[in-house]
Amino acid sequence: MPTFDYAPAPESRSVVTIANSYGLFINGEFNDGHGTPFDTINPATEEVLAQVSEASTADVDRAVKAARTAYETVWSRLSGADRGKYLFRIARLLQERAREFAVLETLDNGKPIKESRDVDLPLAAAHFFYHAGWADKLEYAGLGPAPRPVGVVGQIIPWNFPMLMLAWKVAPALACGNTVVLKPAETTPLTALLFAEICQQADLPPGVVNIVTGAGATGQAIVEHPDVDKIAFTGSTEVGKLIARTIAGTRKRATLELGGKAANIVFDDAAMDQAVEGIVRGIFFNQGHVCCAGSRLLVQESVHDDLVHRLQRRLATIRVGDPMDKNTDLGAINSATQLARVTDMVAVGEAEGAHRWSPVCELPSRGFWFAPTIFTGVSQAHRVAQEEIFGPVLSIITFRTPAEAVAKANNTPYGLSAGIWTEKGSKILWMADQLRAGVVWANTFNQFDPTSPFGGFKESGYGREGGRHGLEGYVTTGGAR
Amino acid sequence: MTTVAHDLPPVSDNAALTRWLHGLPGVDQVGLEARAAGLSTRSIKTTSKAWAIDTAISMIDLTTLEGADTPGKVRSLCAKALVPDPSDPTTPRPAAICVYGDLAHVAREALGDSGIHVAAVATAFPSGRASMPVKLADTRDAVAGGADEIDMVIDRGAFLSGRYLQVFEEIVAVKEACRRPDGTSAHLKVILETGELATYDNVRRASFLAMRAGGDFIKTSTGKVAPAATLPVTLLMLEAVRDWRELTGVQIGVKPAGGIRTTKDAMKYLVTVSEIAGPDWLTSDWFRFGASGLLGDLLLQRQKLATGAYSGSDYVSID
Numbered sequence: 001m002p003t004f005d006y007a008p009a010p011e012s013r014s015v016v017t018i019a020n021s022y023g024l025f026i027n028g029e030f031n032d033g034h035g036t037p038f039d040t041i042n043p044a045t046e047e048v049l050a051q052v053s054e055a056s057t058a059d060v061d062r063a064v065k066a067a068r069t070a071y072e073t074v075w076s077r078l079s080g081a082d083r084g085k086y087l088f089r090i091a092r093l094l095q096e097r098a099r100e101f102a103v104l105e106t107l108d109n110g111k112p113i114k115e116s117r118d119v120d121l122p123l124a125a126a127h128f129f130y131h132a133g134w135a136d137k138l139e140y141a142g143l144g145p146a147p148r149p150v151g152v153v154g155q156i157i158p159w160n161f162p163m164l165m166l167a168w169k170v171a172p173a174l175a176c177g178n179t180v181v182l183k184p185a186e187t188t189p190l191t192a193l194l195f196a197e198i199c200q201q202a203d204l205p206p207g208v209v210n211i212v213t214g215a216g217a218t219g220q221a222i223v224e225h226p227d228v229d230k231i232a233f234t235g236s237t238e239v240g241k242l243i244a245r246t247i248a249g250t251r252k253r254a255t256l257e258l259g260g261k262a263a264n265i266v267f268d269d270a271a272m273d274q275a276v277e278g279i280v281r282g283i284f285f286n287q288g289h290v291c292c293a294g295s296r297l298l299v300q301e302s303v304h305d306d307l308v309h310r311l312q313r314r315l316a317t318i319r320v321g322d323p324m325d326k327n328t329d330l331g332a333i334n335s336a337t338q339l340a341r342v343t344d345m346v347a348v349g350e351a352e353g354a355h356r357w358s359p360v361c362e363l364p365s366r367g368f369w370f371a372p373t374i375f376t377g378v379s380q381a382h383r384v385a386q387e388e389i390f391g392p393v394l395s396i397i398t399f400r401t402p403a404e405a406v407a408k409a410n411n412t413p414y415g416l417s418a419g420i421w422t423e424k425g426s427k428i429l430w431m432a433d434q435l436r437a438g439v440v441w442a443n444t445f446n447q448f449d450p451t452s453p454f455g456g457f458k459e460s461g462y463g464r465e466g467g468r469h470g471l472e473g474y475v476t477t478g479g480a481r
Numbered sequence: 482m483t484t485v486a487h488d489l490p491p492v493s494d495n496a497a498l499t500r501w502l503h504g505l506p507g508v509d510q511v512g513l514e515a516r517a518a519g520l521s522t523r524s525i526k527t528t529s530k531a532w533a534i535d536t537a538i539s540m541i542d543l544t545t546l547e548g549a550d551t552p553g554k555v556r557s558l559c560a561k562a563l564v565p566d567p568s569d570p571t572t573p574r575p576a577a578i579c580v581y582g583d584l585a586h587v588a589r590e591a592l593g594d595s596g597i598h599v600a601a602v603a604t605a606f607p608s609g610r611a612s613m614p615v616k617l618a619d620t621r622d623a624v625a626g627g628a629d630e631i632d633m634v635i636d637r638g639a640f641l642s643g644r645y646l647q648v649f650e651e652i653v654a655v656k657e658a659c660r661r662p663d664g665t666s667a668h669l670k671v672i673l674e675t676g677e678l679a680t681y682d683n684v685r686r687a688s689f690l691a692m693r694a695g696g697d698f699i700k701t702s703t704g705k706v707a708p709a710a711t712l713p714v715t716l717l718m719l720e721a722v723r724d725w726r727e728l729t730g731v732q733i734g735v736k737p738a739g740g741i742r743t744t745k746d747a748m749k750y751l752v753t754v755s756e757i758a759g760p761d762w763l764t765s766d767w768f769r770f771g772a773s774g775l776l777g778d779l780l781l782q783r784q785k786l787a788t789g790a791y792s793g794s795d796y797v798s799i800d
Binding site: 003 | 507511513516524525527528529530532533752755756760764
């Protein structure tokens with residue numbers, strides 16, 4: 001039998017230059033932090049990529065001061081049209097340097113180059129373009145009378161889409177006239193630091209964007225800083241609650257985009273082959289490191305066996321390995337910590353009695369890897385049906401009627417996203433009405449667009465990002481401040 | 482485990498056939514096209530590319546289907562098939578020469594016992610608008626002329642007006658007309674003309690209908706209607722033959738035809754064959770390209786891989 005073995009097709013890393021060490025980006029310049037420097041590694045090889053400064057509380061204070069000064073003296077005084085010009089410039093620079101960013105993202109994060117190249121970077125640029133267009137039209141966005149910026153915004157982003165989450169945060173903040181202190185995740189700081197170069201290249205006034213690297217303590221310093229007007233956070237529900245508690249009773253506002261345990265609901269009248277693709281995209285896109293991942297498959301009992309068979313057949317063709325190879329579908333788990341978490345949760349699933357299955361696949365010996373995994377025989381009571389795993393692990397649950405599907409889909413503390421698969425339009429509309437989820441996809445999954453608001457119900461957080469609704473978090477209207 | 486949760490229907494009754502075909506899972510257009518676009522991004526390099534080029538060449542039905550065709554033109558095409566690249570004798574030969582039925586004997590004579598098949602289009606190709614006796618005579622004539630393979634067209638009018646039983650019975654009858662006096666039979670490729678079926682749901686139904694009626698291959702297009710072969714349509718038909726084998730144990734071939742002109746295109750199709758239907762379909766017994774210009778580009782790319790330099794279109798023969 002002939003086989004079509006794809007020869008290695010590695011993307012070249014020569015397009016990007018990684019420095020040995022990086023400082024903090026404060027007031028338009030790089031300077032060393034006063035905390036303990038830490039390494040950032042390539043999770044696919046465990047190779048150290050660079051040493052990164054840790055921002056101390058004093059460093060965060062410098063960054064906030066720079067942001068405040070830039071806000072008071074420059075950025076809030078610029079016309080919307082002028083702010084828009086800077087954002088357009090940043091968007092174009094991101095497009096021009098997209099390959100460099102994509103390679104760096106894949107090296108630092110472990111995601112396949114295919115995804116950083118085709119999803120993360122194009123979308124990041126699109127967010128800047130989209131918000132650049134809003135900058136001079138905020139009065140007409142229906143946000144209320146005379147929208148004004150909030151002030152200095154502290155932004156804390158996760159490691160799963162480092163550059164894209166930066167764009168989601170920075171673009172609307174700047175468009176609305178705010179200045180920013182942003183902290184990228186400690187395992188994926190490099191593209192944010194490269195973005196600092198873009199800010200310089202775009203001649204963005206110093207202090208409008210400040211990037212401070214570090215872990216939880218640095219984030220806490222931002223959240224607790226008295227001169228920060230708003231916190232925008234994407235990350236775990238646990239940390240989100242901590243932030244909400246910290247800022248309670250202060251003037252600070254917050255938008256929180258937290259965890260999820262999305263149901264991807266497949267009815268017996270679905271377009272099955274495309275549903276299989278949607279399931280794969282739902283849970284194996286970005287190694288399942290997606291807050292809105294379709295980590296629960298709710299399948300109508302009458303087609304369960306057929307669908308599982310189709311899914312298993314499909315998963316046998318998933319290519320796991322070197323993220324820099326253009327044919328890789330599933331890359332590395334982002335960190336040893338996350339790998340341990342995924343491994344533990346899968347052990348829990350097995351102990352709970354769910355049936356575990358993975359395709360035959362050879363995992364590299366170095367780096368952090370986890371084979372695509374599905375659990376059948378999962379029930380609502382299982383932890384793998386309730387808790388976010390944040391890895392390439394799918395829990396399959398059955399239902400009998402649309403009402404039961406809704407009940408099970410809504411029966412988690414989360415409510416970020418959901419997917420519906422049926423060829424029947426009326427069922428889509430009925431389901432979408434019943435599902436308590438911020439995003440409901442019909443016959444597709446994990447589609448993102450800057451024009452579409454994104455955010456959660458319940459413990460998945462509050463506030464929206466993207467679209468007109470996303471602007472609301474970055475303006476204040478009327479007399480209140 | 483079967484993957485298509487439908488029992489095979491009785492075929493004596495249009496209503497039963499309709500229920501079966503309409504009970505097949507639907508096709509979501511956006512999802513199907515996204516899947517095809519995803520497979521198109523596979524990067525095929527070095528040794529894989531060399532293998533894929535040779536495989537693609539061996540899968541070509543080298544085709545001339547013009548009103549202006551002559552014995553001379555057909556002989557010229559046969560000569561090209563026999564020696565695709567005079568500068569490199571290791572170049573594989575295409576699978577077949579595809580001509581109109583009246584020229585099948587010319588191709589037969591020119592190809593001799595080379596192993597290259599003669600494929601002839603029949604059944605009032607390309608429209609299929611003729612009475613059954615005419616279609617059957619057309620078929621028998623081509624078989625008698627030495628065709629190893631018959632590329633028939635379905636009656637798209639009948640299909641679109643829901644007369645599935647009629648389409649089914651025509652395929653069965655043409656299959657019967659493919660039988661030779663010695664009891665052997667020409668292979669039957671069933672052209673769905675997907676550009677006229679218009680929807681992916683129709684393509685899936687027509688694929689299952691053709692397979693149920695005994696077609697050995699399902700083929701996308703005549704090449705006379707736009708769009709001809711597309712990657713999503715071919716992907717869908719590859720899903721159909723994959724599912725059909727799981728359901729019945731019978732393997733059916735797939736032939737996209739028309740519009741596939743470049744090596745890059747051919748790579749995308751082979752990736753799709755490999756990842757959708759699986760490696761069992763990666764031979765000329767189970768997958769063909771209906772094309773005329775494709776061979777030239779494959780030969781150019783083959784030379785490029787061997788020598789490291791592009792020659793140019795004047796360094797491969799036009800036919």
